[in-house]
Amino acid sequence: MEKTPIATEVVEFLKSHPVTGAQLAEAAGVNPVIISRLRTGKRADVLSANADAIRTAINELRSTTSPATSPAPAEGAEHAA
Numbered sequence: 570m571e572k573t574p575i576a577t578e579v580v581e582f583l584k585s586h587p588v589t590g591a592q593l594a595e596a597a598g599v600n601p602v603i604i605s606r607l608r609t610g611k612r613a614d615v616l617s618a619n620a621d622a623i624r625t626a627i628n629e630l631r632s633t634t635s636p637a638t639s640p641a642p643a644e645g646a647e648h649a650a
Contacts, residue, residue: 575620576607582627597626
């Protein structure tokens with residue numbers, strides 16, 4: 570099943586921010602199962618009201634969380650044995 574724009578947006582957001590699917594669902598006011606099914610491709614689309622709520626939550630969470638990054642190695646870690 571091909572991913573729709575909202576599914577792609579959800580997957581990309583969750584990959585790049587330290588937010589769980591459950592947190593996104595709570596912020597959007599939707600059932601966490603909807604987010605889970607969008608992530609896995611088991612759901613191709615959602616009601617436009619849900620898509621709007623998810624997009625609004627993504628934008629709000631984007632402004633309050635920083636993108637996920639790999640932790641930088643501790644200084645001198647390359648010399649640790």
